[in-house]
Amino acid sequence: MPPADEPVLPEGCDYVVGIDDSGYAYDVIDLSIEVGQTVCWIWEDESMAHNVAQIENEGDTNRMLGGKYSGMAMTTVDYRVTFDENQTFLYICEPHATMDMIGKVVVGTGIMEEVDETDSSTDSNSVPGFTAGLSGIALAAAVIMYGGRKSEL
Ligand SMILES: [Cu+2]
Incomplete structure (x- = not known):
């Protein structure tokens, strides 16, 4: 059961990931979704600036070039990704990657198929x-x- 004060999901979002009370972590770090669903990384007026940067391998502290990227870390972010393929999406907050500000989205089977x-x-x-x-x-x-x-x- 979600807490009573759970905010209504913004239109177009199946899941929302924000910043937890510590201010140095995502509030959802391990998410499983269906193919075709949309995850929205949304925060507003945080005390610290954060972002979402895809990494290639677990443990990486540098983003994957050409990967999904919300851009420069900001105190207010609204970054949305619709996942159309089975995959395991690993990401970091660049300024806080070394503080373990990391997250994962498992899409469908979690295994990406060979893509043409x-x-x-x-x-x-x-x-x-x-x-x-x-x-x-x-x-x-x-x-x-x-x-x-x-x-x-
Ligand atoms: Cu951060």
Whole structure:
């Protein structure tokens, strides 16, 4: 039974993760959800600034590049993620990672299936700069190949 003062979930959120009374931890650190559900990390006017940064492996204190990221730590945050695939989502609060401010969301089976590479572009949270960098490299490679071919003639 949830406590009587449990706030109503904001629209679009299936679960809300906030900051606990200590001010240095999430109030829900181990969550299990269904595929397609949305977790909202929401806090307001906290005394300390916090964020949500995906990590690759348990114990990591640095965020995973290209992972989900709420941005710079803030005292007020509203960060929402809809999980469309089975996976175990591990995250830290960057300023307090070494103080064990960590959390986990187990989505469905908790095990990510092999994903076709072409699917990565559909991830709305992918970093645009990363994709742009890759196409830049592809372009450079094409120019080099073209140049090489011309000199053979
Ligand atoms: Cu924090």
